[in-house]
Amino acid sequence: MRVGFQKGLDRLEASIHEEGTLAMRSLRGALNALVQQDEELADEVIAFDDEIDARYLAVEEGIQELLARQTPVASDLRLVLAMLHINLHLERIGDYCVTIAKLVKLAPPVAPDRMFVDAFEEMGARAEEMIRVALDSFAARNLEQAEMLVDLDELIDRANRRFVQQVLSFGRDPKLHEWGLRMIIVSRCFERIGDHAVDIGERVAFLVSGEFREFTDASHSDE
Amino acid sequence: MSVTDTSPTVKIAADLTRTPAPEHKDVVFDVQDVGVSYDGNLAVREVSLPIYSNEVTAIIGPSGCGKSTFIRVFNRMNDLIPGAKVHGKVLYHGEDLYGKEVDSVEVRKQIGMVFQKPNPFPKSIYDNVAFGPRVLGWRKGLDERVEEALRRAALWDEVKDRLKKNALGLSGGQQQRLCIARALATEPDVILMDEPASALDPIATTRIEDLMHELKRHYTILIVTHNMQQAARVADMTAFFSVDIAPEGDRTGILVEYDETSKIFTQPSDQRTEDYVTGRFG
Numbered sequence: 001m002r003v004g005f006q007k008g009l010d011r012l013e014a015s016i017h018e019e020g021t022l023a024m025r026s027l028r029g030a031l032n033a034l035v036q037q038d039e040e041l042a043d044e045v046i047a048f049d050d051e052i053d054a055r056y057l058a059v060e061e062g063i064q065e066l067l068a069r070q071t072p073v074a075s076d077l078r079l080v081l082a083m084l085h086i087n088l089h090l091e092r093i094g095d096y097c098v099t100i101a102k103l104v105k106l107a108p109p110v111a112p113d114r115m116f117v118d119a120f121e122e123m124g125a126r127a128e129e130m131i132r133v134a135l136d137s138f139a140a141r142n143l144e145q146a147e148m149l150v151d152l153d154e155l156i157d158r159a160n161r162r163f164v165q166q167v168l169s170f171g172r173d174p175k176l177h178e179w180g181l182r183m184i185i186v187s188r189c190f191e192r193i194g195d196h197a198v199d200i201g202e203r204v205a206f207l208v209s210g211e212f213r214e215f216t217d218a219s220h221s222d223e
Numbered sequence: 224m225s226v227t228d229t230s231p232t233v234k235i236a237a238d239l240t241r242t243p244a245p246e247h248k249d250v251v252f253d254v255q256d257v258g259v260s261y262d263g264n265l266a267v268r269e270v271s272l273p274i275y276s277n278e279v280t281a282i283i284g285p286s287g288c289g290k291s292t293f294i295r296v297f298n299r300m301n302d303l304i305p306g307a308k309v310h311g312k313v314l315y316h317g318e319d320l321y322g323k324e325v326d327s328v329e330v331r332k333q334i335g336m337v338f339q340k341p342n343p344f345p346k347s348i349y350d351n352v353a354f355g356p357r358v359l360g361w362r363k364g365l366d367e368r369v370e371e372a373l374r375r376a377a378l379w380d381e382v383k384d385r386l387k388k389n390a391l392g393l394s395g396g397q398q399q400r401l402c403i404a405r406a407l408a409t410e411p412d413v414i415l416m417d418e419p420a421s422a423l424d425p426i427a428t429t430r431i432e433d434l435m436h437e438l439k440r441h442y443t444i445l446i447v448t449h450n451m452q453q454a455a456r457v458a459d460m461t462a463f464f465s466v467d468i469a470p471e472g473d474r475t476g477i478l479v480e481y482d483e484t485s486k487i488f489t490q491p492s493d494q495r496t497e498d499y500v501t502g503r504f505g
């Protein structure tokens with residue numbers, strides 16, 4: 001039994017889960033900044049991304065050292081490869097939260113209709129749930145749970161499409177137009193966070209089954 | 224690329240996630256239910272597998288799993304051990320290797336072997352390589368034959384100016400390549416290597432491994448190795464052997480898994496292989 005190697009793997013996996021927790025905190029902050037139109041909170045979310053990035057780099061360095069010194073194979077190799085990807089997906093999720101926070105600051109201060117607030121809250125909650133499911137499926141090596149992300153993704157995709165339709169139905173107020181354009185990007189950010197959660201699920205499936213396959217293939221879908 | 228070249232610069236793979244299954248060449252050895260026993264005690268049990276031509280096949284496994292015993296089946300080296308008996312069938316290019324009419328000396332000419340410790344004769348470099356051809360009465364073109372064997376063993380440039388010097392003056396790595404040249408001089412079809420690099424330093428090891436890549440163009444190579452990463456680096460196919468311990472304590476080598484090397488080291492099918500290659504064995 002290679003005790004040092006196993007400890008190294010365990011430490012990396014724990015770091016990934018901590019990074020996931022940070023990403024979810026960032027998402028929650030971005031969502032609150034958005035619905036409360038709180039620029040100060042938006043700044044905090046932007047600054048907080050440094051912590052996610054630091055964690056991302058530490059995991060990447062840990063993986064590099066493990067590859068160089070321990071030459072993992074078989075399920076160990078799949079775990080290391082899965083972590084390499086999951087690490088990047090979490091870092092990207094953090095970046096989308098920063099984009100949302102920046103758009104909160106850029107958008108003109110209009111008082112949006114309650115239905116937009118509801119839409120954001122729905123998408124934010126769905127994105128958060130998807131990250132949690134993805135990380136839980138990783139922790140439990142649970143293929144079924146990972147595959148559930150496909151259905152969850154469909155819900156967030158639908159919410160995004162509905163949101164775009166609502167913005168398109170705006171009147172001629174130029175301020176409202178600008179706000180709508182920026183908010184379409186925000187909506188898209190939530191939708192992309194969902195995609196990254198699905199990608200994490202795909203890596204979990206690879207780790208468990210040894211086979212890599214895309215859960216859904218955007219370039220070959222019916223839509 | 225020329226201006227008239229109309230070939231597309233971007234090729235779209237039909238399925239990016241799958242690598243095509245590598246095509247194997249001809250079967251050199253067809254091993255059927257082969258076991259080896261010493262004085263009635265089974266050392267290796269019922270192994271069946273094909274060995275493909277122009278590939279490197281590695282045999283890995285813990286100490287005492289019978290991997291060295293097994294590789295000796297291929298050139299009938301076990302014939303030389305009193306009390307050793309090989310059961311089952313080994314077809315070599317379709318012919319029974321253990322058939323009554325088969326001459327084991329002739330077999331060892333076709334199937335050369337390189338051992339763990341370089342074992343050159345205390346003679347000149349030239350005489351070491353010329354030994355086999357001389358025994359076989361091949362006197363014509365001996366110089367060319369020696370040069371060709373030394374070239375193929377990637378040793379020629381280092382020894383061409385001192386062919387008459389004693390082989391024991393070479394470094395360990397050079398001695399091992401000399402032993403490979405000696406095996407090549409009798410124009411074998413297969414080369415068996417039993418831990419060929421375990422007594423060498425990392426640089427000499429790399430040279431032997433590079434040589435294996437080169438040699439498989441002309442020969443079929445079987446290698447026994449303790450070093451799993453060496454198997455991962457050099458082999459096309461890998462056989463994992465393990466030890467089965469009976470309740471009375473008898474230890475028998477068994478073949479656990481035989482597959483493409485990349486499969487063995489990324490997704491082994493058997494938990495015992497997984498435990499061994501990941502270092503969780505024992």
